[in-house]
Amino acid sequence: MDSYPAVEAHGLIGDLQTAALVTDDGTVNWFCAPRFDSPSIFAGLLDNRRGGHFQISPDGTDYTSKQLYLPSTPILITRFLTPDGVGEVIDFMPVTGEQATDRHRLVRIVQVVRGTMRFRIDCQPRFDYARGRHEVDIRPDGVVFRGSTLTVHLSPIRGGGQLFEDGEVRRGDEGVHLVGTLRQGQVGGVILETAGDSPRVVTPDEAWELMDRTRDYWRRWLADYRYQGRWREIVERSAITLKLMTYAPTGALVAAPTAGLPEQVGGERNWDYRYAWIRDASTSVFALLSVGFTEEAHRYLGWVEDRVVASANEGVPLQIMYRVDGQRDLTEEVLDHLEGYRGSAPVRIGNDAAGQLQLDIYGEVVHAIHRASSEGMHGSHEGWRSMVRIVDWLCDNWDQPEDGIWETRGGRQDFTYGRLMSWVALDQGIRLARRNGRPAETATWARNRDAIYEQIMSQGFHRGRGAFVQHYRTDVLDASLLAMPSLGIVSPTDPMWLSTLRAMENELVSDSLVYRYNPAASPDGLAGNEGTFSMCSFWYVRSLAEAGRLDEARLTFEKMLTYSSRLGLYSEEIAPSGEQIGNFPQAFSHLSLIAAALHLDQLMSERSHRS
Structure with missing residues (x-):
């Protein structure tokens, strides 16, 4: 071993x-x-x-x-x-x-x-x-x-x-x-x-x-790389790493090039990440466009649009992940003859989570299309009509238990993050239709958007904890909700959000590192624990910056850089020992690094200009 x-x-x-x-x-x-x-x-x-x-x-x-x-x-x-x-x-x-x-x-x-x-x-x-x-x-x-x-x-x-x-x-x-x-x-x-x-x-x-x-x-x-900020080299290395994980024939981005690397050494949380997740869409488009790689953003968005069109034409919901060629078959199997990394069995290939219902992916798709449109990248007529059909489907289906962003196997819940991203899908869909003069049932969309907002504020916020929580029937905190201010559903200085951030800092944050949630408090159907999620740690940087705590945000970001490999690469998680665990390198870790660096750089420059 x-x-x-x-x-x-x-x-x-x-x-x-x-x-x-x-x-x-x-x-x-x-x-x-x-x-x-x-x-x-x-x-x-x-x-x-x-x-x-x-x-x-x-x-x-x-x-x-x-x-x-x-x-x-x-x-x-x-x-x-x-x-x-x-x-x-x-x-x-x-x-x-x-x-x-x-x-x-x-x-x-x-x-x-x-x-x-x-x-x-x-x-x-x-x-x-x-x-x-x-x-x-x-x-x-x-x-x-x-x-x-x-x-x-x-x-x-x-x-x-x-x-x-x-x-x-x-x-x-x-x-x-x-x-x-x-x-x-x-x-x-x-x-x-x-x-x-x-x-x-x-x-x-x-x-x-x-x-x-x-x-x-x-x-x-x-030559198209245009970021000239404080962390130019590490952002450049992240951009190269993301390009390496892109399947050129289709533009799809795999979550990681590896399978079976454990989230806890010796544990069973060992998944195959060699597929393209719909969830990566909005962060990918933002990161690629922000550093100058318009062609990559265009091709990736085209791959996402193809999945939306196929889903609408087949009359089936979007799948959360696909093979790089767009195929849906990701049947999971166990390789019993392999002992796993340092004895971490089972070794799985394929991924049965592809069949889960995760409502947040609809928000990720519309958010990506909205971001691209703001940069002058407009999709096809067929793409728009297909997006309308999936948003119409969401209007009829958002108010139900689902499997959630973390692909847990412990049963469906009314996850707050899923509701948040459903709100994003409807809100930004309305903005797209009105800004671009495209046909859609925006009145129906608006009624559902407002209903989701009211539900999140009344049921997603736990009064006893003083925080937004993982789902409506728990008081467990969830780091996915660090995205709430940046998505616009709450102000970064709203008292409800500031108390949520304090609660997360007390329970989920370990120095600069952030756990996504506490598996012991919220059983997820799997044995064992896990490390801190690098993606969530970079989300925390952005949340600190948006709350006006720029010096803390910068220190937290700089500390996160010390956890990278000597080559500037990040896996999915960081173990308590400081070693990297999980599939490697992970796209979402590098996408979130880029987003955090850009946002922090912008806010620090604005503060400097004001002074």
Whole structure:
């Protein structure tokens, strides 16, 4: 169990259709192909004995390692320091483009920048979450791993007398082992490729050209980045991370590229996040537009609009999440043969929460459309008519128990956040119709909007607690309600809100970190506890800023930055020990970071100008 790397000890690389995680000891231990939600090729992250891995590291010597990204790119450099020299493994994936493809390349360039270093390469694929078998064919120009549904090639990068040519390649387990020595200035390495031609020798010049093209793509993309505030670098890294989690053929954004990483080590809260959540829509559109990535916001909104149109045409409610190609089938299954990260079983793929009723998603959709419209991005006529139909559906269905934002499995309730976002859907739908002169039953919408408002104020606010609470039949607090002031249903200085914020600070806030709710006080159908939610912690920053507590908001934000990985990445949660837990990296954590940074920066600048 102890040999598992920390969650935060990983870097993320990707090609805009899938991604891989690389540890700071040079191990690829998570890689699925050809898509984010495809079966894994390497899943050592979920079982370090059976899951498969692909390691490049110094051989036969002690070393320390450090990681960094090539600035303004997702090209990952792992540096190894030994008594005899300094070596580097440079990992990246050439961008695939917007046409779905089965061909994906994981390029691993190895070089020595000082002295001499002997490297070990250990490539142990395990197809289909380590359920499939494959053949290993070692050839003079590389290695072929041939499974029943997928073939992977390993091609050497070498010049005369360098790594892979002077090293010994031998079969081991279901993979290959290789050792070889490089001296200062020499370059070697390997390229793992899915669905390509036969393996072949790649020259160092060819490998460097692939890296140059990858670097240039990302720096051209960042030319549109327009945030120049106090936290430019961390916001830029978050933007790159979000781009890496975007499926280019459709514009969908996955919640995380991983599955099964636990919310509590040893616990059962282990979910598959490799899908696109409708809930991410409004925050995604806001974050992307705010930092200059209009095209990404447009494509993501187009993906959301397609889901709305399909839902309206089929006469079914929106699903809370979809596959990246828009398919609804997310049937959940348990991989009993994998032990889970540090023994955290069960390991689940698929996600049965897709079938839950979560009313807040309608507000997220309309909020995203409203935000885009304010920036001059207007959807199609069909999109508008479909949005009207789902808002009409909401008028008939908002006043019922639902499963809530946190996807609990403890039964439906009248969740206050679901009512809040239903209010948002109706309120902003009315604003859209009136501003753009679009047809809609706005009088009906207004009556329902006002009824929701009155219900929230009378039933969502617990007089004994002096706070808005999770649902109407409890006194439990819920960090999702930190969004209330920014959504406009209450003023950030309203006494009802200020007393809510104080109650949350007393019960849910631990220094800068925020728990989403107390599972012991509000049973959610699952055993165990969880860490603090990074998304909620960034929401807290915004709430402090909106309440006029700018200095506290800035300190809280700066403290949150200390919990990031060394590469600036965030998982879903922070454990009591300060380590990251949950799926990694998580889109909503980075989206909320961007939103908090932008809002805090704006308010601090306004205060500075006033003084």
